[in-house]
Amino acid sequence: MRRLPRPGDIALMALLLLPLAVALPRLGGIGGPPELWLTWIGRVTGILGLALMLLAAAVSLRLRGFDRPFGGLVRLWKLHHWMGFGAFILAMVHVLALALAAVPASLDAAVATLFPSVSHGAVWLGWLSWLSMVIFLAPTFGFFGRLHYQRWKRLHLVSAAALLLGLGHALLLAGETWPWWLLGIAGLGAIVWRKLLSPRLAGLPYRVAAVEPLARGVVELVLEPEGRRMAHETGQFVYLSPLDESLSAGRSEEHPYTIASSPHDARLRIGIKDLGDASHALQSVTPGSRVLIEGPYGDFFQRHSPSRKPLWFGGGIGITPFVGGAREMAERGQGEETHLFYLANSPDRAYYQGELEEIAEQLESFTYTSHYYRDQGPLTEAFLRRHCPDYVEREIYICGPPGMNAHLQRLLTDQGIPASRIHSEVFDFL
Known part of the structure; x- marks a missing residue:
């Protein structure tokens, strides 16, 4: 028995196809000689690739409840990763197909299609967008050793440059621009929220009431709200950012942890195992120090x-x-x-x-x-x-x-x- 698509999946597919549906009347037919087929494929993959890249950014919004239609935040982030990778592949097909379409005319024509004069600014914006994607995605392929979590999160800012440049490429070439404005606002708005606004607005302040050892390298943090208590359901998780200045690592870094307390418990209980620098430091976090809690997320149960x-x-x-x-x-x-x-x-x-x-x-x-x-x-x-x-x-x-x-x-x-x-x-x- 196959799982049915979630409501969020259906919405993403509709938004992905929107720019293509608007552009189809201008793309012409797909019959004729191979170069016409390749030109059509190049344009379609370019439209879908950029739309997928903008939607990958949009689903990184991470608002409370936003993940539910997608099957939880874990699944939503997996979608985000695959959409980003798919956008990169489509961009490569887009470039290759347009170059091959010009080959029957001459090799010079193919080269000129890819690398025109500087006056063709739209094409060069596309290349700069692609280069930003390469810089952003290269660490995920292991070119520079093991991926460092916090550096990878900071590198996400390069993806914003890829979005802006790709959006400029599309707006200069598209006949109807409103679908690109719609997707651009969704994608870039999500990045602005995640990188600039949510660190200041989304976290609820808690204090560490106790650090209870459970086993070697495992503790349960007992957290008391400083103000409004976060409501949650069983099986959900939060992002925790400790603010203890004495921590050896992980201060102000956010990491996901599952809630171990009942929804009726006035305190928030989180089990943490020593699995890295940040979780190791939390084994000895100072009681009374402050943490920020963002969430809850997930729909496990x-x-x-x-x-x-x-x-x-x-x-x-x-x-x-x-x-x-x-x-x-x-x-x-x-x-x-x-x-x-x-x-x-x-x-x-x-x-x-x-x-x-x-x-x-x-x-x-x-x-x-x-x-x-x-x-x-x-x-x-x-x-x-x-x-x-x-x-x-x-x-x-x-x-x-x-x-x-x-x-x-x-x-x-x-x-x-x-x-x-x-x-x-x-x-x-x-």
């Missing part, structure tokens, strides 16, 4: 059929959305008949095991099963069937390391469970 019982798989720090869900059930004293499998390397790496076992003892509707990789190896179908015989009939949620996620996806789909009932969240897009 909203992808659910009410007729099916939930089955949860959590591993590593990916257990946090399920901790939040279990805590909410405990506060309410009831909930859907839910089974949680906690996949950890060993008992000492099952950070929330004690609390989850207590909740399972309190609630008949919540079942908890632990699985330790060092003792039992990878999770098997036999283990799953022994502890949850009706697993193939449930709605399934997975959150954990990419390797665990991939193993479970294969295991479950091999048992005939449709992909539409398997929901996962992995922050490997950052």
